[in-house]
Amino acid sequence: MSYTFKQNLVPKAKEKYKCPYTMIPNGIVIHNTANDASAENEVAYMHSNINYVSYHVAIDDKDVIQAIPFNRNAFHTGDGIDSKCGNRTKIGVEICYSKSGGIRYEAAEENAVQYIAKLLHEHGWGTERVSKHQDYSGKYYPHRILDEGRWTSVLKRIEVAFQKLKEKVGEEDMTFSSKAMKEKYETRTNSPATKKLLLETALSIKELKLDRVHWQEQYEKGNIKEGDWNALAYEVAVHFAKK
Structure with a gap:
């Protein structure tokens, strides 16, 4: 169909x-x-x-x-x-x-x-x-x-x-101009520091109305999936794009 x-x-x-x-x-x-x-x-x-x-x-x-x-x-x-x-x-x-x-x-x-x-x-x-x-x-x-x-x-x-x-x-999802650029992207986006910063930024945006206790608990337990991180990144990007 x-x-x-x-x-x-x-x-x-x-x-x-x-x-x-x-x-x-x-x-x-x-x-x-x-x-x-x-x-x-x-x-x-x-x-x-x-x-x-x-x-x-x-x-x-x-x-x-x-x-x-x-x-x-x-x-x-x-x-x-x-x-x-x-x-x-x-x-x-x-x-x-x-x-x-x-x-x-x-x-x-x-x-x-x-x-x-x-x-x-x-x-x-x-x-x-x-x-x-x-x-x-x-x-x-x-x-x-x-x-x-x-x-x-x-x-x-x-x-x-x-x-x-x-x-x-x-592998068509994302291509890079060089192996070095690919490695730099994967290192930065997958690092704990980057993800922690993303979560804190999202939690600080009052319009998103996120449950801080819930999200911090899921982060500490390692339960936040890749799709969740992508969704958080999207919401943060949309918020700042409107500024």
Whole structure:
């Protein structure tokens, strides 16, 4: 399957209802829409109301539409607004046409598998960062995947797509003009001093609303993954670019 990626971001006037908090994502949550609307119609409906219900991406048999930036939260896991909850830390992905299923849904689900693998690769994550709505609020979603007993197989498909993407990209991710430049980059970016400085800088930015105790604890335990460091670096860069 193939898809067209589009952006139709939430209007500024609706951000206070749909994505009021800044976010550094640390995973992805899969949902089923439970109706038969297209991704375009799903996003249009979300933008049209002032309900505190939202998600980052809607996917159908043709399109992947991003509705909320990944550096802002969305209300899609039903577990509150605590800084560590799914609503504040996870990218929400809705798979369309799940009510009736059939060929359109199957194509939408395959597009979701491919796109989620792409997100994992871009963030430096593995499939352990993929979860389902049910894991947060207990709500029986993604309903079609659960009804058909395919959650494990969906994760395996994402893993296969992820590994194929890694093999395809290979060493093309980043090239250097010389071996010396490559070594200098790797030494500086991977050094404990650089990472500690990055974390302290991110924690000092009040707009990011990071939980200092949580992040320092994860740093001391060595639990901050490469994707997390990349996300922190991105948020810091965006903050200072606005100055």
